[in-house]
Amino acid sequence: MSAVAQPVAARPRSRAAGRALTRARRELLTIYALLGFAYLLLPVAVVVLFSFNHPKGRFNYTWQGFTWSNWTNWDAVPGLKPALELSLEIAAIASLAATALGTLIALALVRYRFRGRAVTNVLIFLPMSSPEIVLGASLLTLFLSFSFFTLGFWTIVIAHVMFCISYVVVTVKARLIGFDRHLEEAAMDLGANEWVTFARVTLPLIAPAILAALLLCFALSIDDFVITNFVAGQEVTFPLFVWGAARAAVPPQINVVGSAIFAVAVGVMLANVLVQMRRARKGAA
């Protein structure tokens, strides 16, 4: 009898203990997550903070005092402004080209059954899973083998388009897979031909994914050092400028530009997320 009664009696206690344990674990996980976010943001905070530093020597490693002058005179460092302009120009061209090429591949992969799908998927996956140093080294050997290529602006663009395409395919494909094809069928039933359907129905629906891919490419391009270092020739992009500076002297203006790129990128992404959230809420209401 007691053998049966015991678990029944023990049950509320263990349930209460379990609840307390669950609660503690819940809090623990939240604390852990907050610590994780702090860890992720710590270097960003350092970059932003040191953009306001007033360094005495050539190096910007220890805090010396607050100043606005790095921000107001951000282009006072010789070579910084042209490097940034070059990076922006390359990023604009490369991200547009890669997004166009990648979107077409994504459309083919999701919409059509064809021979060679597997090969295509492998070819998309491989550049993403090769070390950057190998991509850079192999491109350099190609460019050096043909006098047609002179290392510089266009070889950088070629390289950036190459490593961006795969990311575009993955991003746009994800959106196309979750896409309601009945919408296109409805347009066709109402007399629209394939081109009109694509322009008026498909394109607007996948536009957010295309925009996300474009931004991703822009960010990847403006950030790339390893591959660019191989194929740049005499050109100096912003990351190459930082690399050169890291060996000699790191002016705080580099932190200013880094902080500004970060602020713009996060601002755009935040706006995108908030717009999507509002849309989703409206859709639900």
Add this chain to the structure above:
Amino acid sequence: MGLLHRHKWLVPYFLLLPGLAWLALFFLVPLGYLGHQSLETQNPIDLSYAFKWAWSNYREAITGFDPQLFRSLEYGAIATVIALLVSYPLAYWIAFRGGRWKNVLLLFIVGPFFVTYLIRTLAWETILADDGPVVHGLRYLHLLSIFGSNDRLLATPTAVVAGITYNFLPFMALPLYVSLEQIDGRLIEAAQDLYASRVKAFWRVTLPLSMPGMVAGTLLTFIPAVGDFINAQLLGRPGQYMIGNVINSRFNELQDYGAAAAMSFVLMAAILIMIGVYARAIGTEKLTG
């Protein structure tokens, strides 16, 4: 257009053509050229290259630089494991507790990576600096001699691995988040209804279902981590240099292309072998699925 109307099966190929041609021309063909280069020898007098099936380049790459190669694999593996341990709870918390703020919270993971790679690595140099707070904290806890050496953190393996871990973390966290977010919460409820404890439900339901994310994240973190040389260069000293440092300096400073090309292939082969071992351990289906 008339052609496409008559032959509908051609449409996907027209869509694929420009992008795949680009990848073939500027990814596959260059790899072929790199392979060719790796078997060339340099004439010491006029510095020209000639193709001579020079397998000695490979011998040099393997025997001359095996410490850097094994160090790369070691650092890459450690960084991947730490990145998994750090980002799993983080991704889990966002996926299951994020509510409608999930996408905003994801920005905390993605956002830092829009600070230029080199700049955020330089920021770690500031954080781990000799008189910095981390060094002081570890010294206070009497842990500095374990993690650092010579009373400092910079120019130690700890600093390099920490830099690699941080720099490639989103490649781990994002696939993990995607696979955790897709898990149907009702499956976990069902496990608990069937008297699984929360811990058991996690081990038997959540963890296996998040496996695709763990596999993708592990590969996407490990591969760039092994090939990296920025962290070793900025946070380490030559004693911590990785195979990437050797390849980069051979190509861009010494212009010793034959050996550098051979080393690139040795690196790729080493990565493929590691992935092969990993695939055997977890099963190939999980790797490709």
